[in-house]
Amino acid sequence: MQLIETIAEMKAWSRAARVSGATIGFVPTMGYLHEGHLSLMRQVQAQTDKLVVSIFVNPTQFGPNEDLAKYPRDLPHDTELCASVGVDAIFLPTPAMMYPDGYHTYVNVENLTNGLCGAARPGHFRGVTTVVLKLFNIVDPDVAAFGRKDYQQLQVLKRMVVDLNLDLKILEGPTVREADGLAMSSRNKYLTAEQRGHALVLSKSLERARELYRSGVRDPQEIVAAVKEMISATPQCQVDYIELVDAQHLSAIGMIVKPAVLALAVKVGNTRLIDNAVLGEDECR
Amino acid sequence: MQLIETIAEMKAWSRAARVSGATIGFVPTMGYLHEGHLSLMRQVQAQTDKLVVSIFVNPTQFGPNEDLAKYPRDLPHDTELCASVGVDAIFLPTPAMMYPDGYHTYVNVENLTNGLCGAARPGHFRGVTTVVLKLFNIVDPDVAAFGRKDYQQLQVLKRMVVDLNLDLKILEGPTVREADGLAMSSRNKYLTAEQRGHALVLSKSLERARELYRSGVRDPQEIVAAVKEMISATPQCQVDYIELVDAQHLSAIGMIVKPAVLALAVKVGNTRLIDNAVLGEDECR
Numbered sequence: 001m002q003l004i005e006t007i008a009e010m011k012a013w014s015r016a017a018r019v020s021g022a023t024i025g026f027v028p029t030m031g032y033l034h035e036g037h038l039s040l041m042r043q044v045q046a047q048t049d050k051l052v053v054s055i056f057v058n059p060t061q062f063g064p065n066e067d068l069a070k071y072p073r074d075l076p077h078d079t080e081l082c083a084s085v086g087v088d089a090i091f092l093p094t095p096a097m098m099y100p101d102g103y104h105t106y107v108n109v110e111n112l113t114n115g116l117c118g119a120a121r122p123g124h125f126r127g128v129t130t131v132v133l134k135l136f137n138i139v140d141p142d143v144a145a146f147g148r149k150d151y152q153q154l155q156v157l158k159r160m161v162v163d164l165n166l167d168l169k170i171l172e173g174p175t176v177r178e179a180d181g182l183a184m185s186s187r188n189k190y191l192t193a194e195q196r197g198h199a200l201v202l203s204k205s206l207e208r209a210r211e212l213y214r215s216g217v218r219d220p221q222e223i224v225a226a227v228k229e230m231i232s233a234t235p236q237c238q239v240d241y242i243e244l245v246d247a248q249h250l251s252a253i254g255m256i257v258k259p260a261v262l263a264l265a266v267k268v269g270n271t272r273l274i275d276n277a278v279l280g281e282d283e284c285r
Numbered sequence: 286m287q288l289i290e291t292i293a294e295m296k297a298w299s300r301a302a303r304v305s306g307a308t309i310g311f312v313p314t315m316g317y318l319h320e321g322h323l324s325l326m327r328q329v330q331a332q333t334d335k336l337v338v339s340i341f342v343n344p345t346q347f348g349p350n351e352d353l354a355k356y357p358r359d360l361p362h363d364t365e366l367c368a369s370v371g372v373d374a375i376f377l378p379t380p381a382m383m384y385p386d387g388y389h390t391y392v393n394v395e396n397l398t399n400g401l402c403g404a405a406r407p408g409h410f411r412g413v414t415t416v417v418l419k420l421f422n423i424v425d426p427d428v429a430a431f432g433r434k435d436y437q438q439l440q441v442l443k444r445m446v447v448d449l450n451l452d453l454k455i456l457e458g459p460t461v462r463e464a465d466g467l468a469m470s471s472r473n474k475y476l477t478a479e480q481r482g483h484a485l486v487l488s489k490s491l492e493r494a495r496e497l498y499r500s501g502v503r504d505p506q507e508i509v510a511a512v513k514e515m516i517s518a519t520p521q522c523q524v525d526y527i528e529l530v531d532a533q534h535l536s537a538i539g540m541i542v543k544p545a546v547l548a549l550a551v552k553v554g555n556t557r558l559i560d561n562a563v564l565g566e567d568e569c570r
Contacts, residue, residue, distance in 0.1 A: 011452070105445050107391070109390050163419075165419050165423050166422055
């Protein structure tokens with residue numbers, strides 16, 4: 001497994017892989033890897049000859065009052081995990097490389113980024129789409145994977161790939177959860193033991209939403225109200241947003257007649273967590 | 286010479302060219318070709334095995350009150366001109382192909398697009414950078430050329446290519462002029478014979494700016510004032526902007542101490558024309 005620390009080396013590595021006839025898979029991450037990331041890696045690996053993982057805590061996707069400075073990092077452990085999966089190369093750029101002096105170019109997926117986390121975190125998706133496009137241009141993958149936990153991000157990136165005519169297949173990884181249901185996230189590290197307990201209300205409330213859906217409820221407001229009630233009743237939990245929107249366009253719906261996503265963001269203490277459930281898919285995740 | 290009418294065919298053509306080991310040159314245009322475009326084509330042709338020209342009047346770079354509907358078109362003549370230069374493929378996408386329903390992704394080069402034509406034509410460069418990035422992704426060129434007449438566009442696109450880590454060389458073509466000095470532009474077609482005469486003040490005023498610079502004037506305001514006076518004294522000419530800014534960053538300067546560009550946009554009758562002169566380069570264009 002190679003650790004690649006410059007853009008030029010990463011491009012040369014991918015070019016050499018291509019010349020040898022290999023296909024390239026890619027999982028972009030911000031590090032502090034967990035089973036969610038590893039499951040994406042295995043999923044990509046099954047489809048491509050080579051697997052590249054990037055670890056880059058991307059400053060442009062953090063707002064001024066967000067957790068950029070304290071975002072958890074553990075490169076030695078990340079490296080071990082990547083090696084255990086059989087990653088071929090880890091790409092480790094620095095902010096100064098990615099955004100040198102005079103950097104001015106940003107990609108916006110408009111409309112899809114207006115609501116949900118886009119409304120709660122202005123500029124967040126502009127940072128995400130920009131860095132992902134740059135990473136795609138550097139790594140030149142055939143396949144890249146993103147998790148469903150960041151549901152809006154996934155839809156935004158799928159839109160970007162289509163709109164910008166990129167030759168690239170996006171794989172969607174299911175949300176990977178702890179045994180008790182908490183969606184895996186690098187930010188779970190911020191939680192105290194007590195908060196960790198309270199945070200279970202997120203997945204439990206989504207389970208309640210699924211039950212309501214299965215029992216025939218099709219009114220988004222009824223489902224959102226039930227979820228909101230559960231979360232609001234939980235200590236240290238403050239709702240950022242709870243919305244039930246069209247699963248593809250992320251737009252408001254009057255009634256659930258095709259797949260819809262219940263997406264939520266909740267602050268548990270000072271830690272903002274997100275989770276979601278898609279209702280009306282063949283397979284109810 | 287092949288006429289290629291779909292994105293899929295264009296991608297397949299470029300892929301085949303690459304597999305054969307050929308390098309690809311690219312000149313994106315809005316058609317109604319003139320010697321300025323042809324000189325770009327010849328310049329690229331000297332550096333690559335294959336030459337692709339796109340002809341696409343890009344709706345997203347026109348403002349609501351601009352000349353999209355009446356922008357001049359003459360595909361038969363354009364095709365002849367391309368054949369005369371030895372173009373290998375002309376790519377002719379439609380707006381519906383480039384911007385299908387649900388299209389939402391736009392590229393912005395911030396900062397560089399705040400002034401000059403960016404201020405006068407809100408959204409213009411967002412359309413330019415977006416379509417050019419899409420065309421780059423479709424045609425996959427090694428080399429692409431843009432003319433210096435659209436000076437700000439050239440700087441914006443150079444910035445985009447660097448910022449987004451594209452593997453692509455941008456060639457700059459000098460402004461090609463009619464015998465009497467008028468910068469070639471597809472929009473010159475809009476001018477009446479009388480306006481055509483008045484429009485000569487643009488290149489003449491730039492010549493005056495060069496003289497002032499050569500005579501030692503380094504105060505931007507003095508040069509801008511002289512140019513403004515000439516243009517304002519000419520019938521049917523209405524100044525949109527006249528600015529003398531840093532040639533690379535397009536930022537305001539207090540004194541000319543390194544290359545600077547005098548850029549101007551003038552309405553001659555209803556036709557908006559642009560032109561520019563770079564001062565302080567080795568070669569005074």
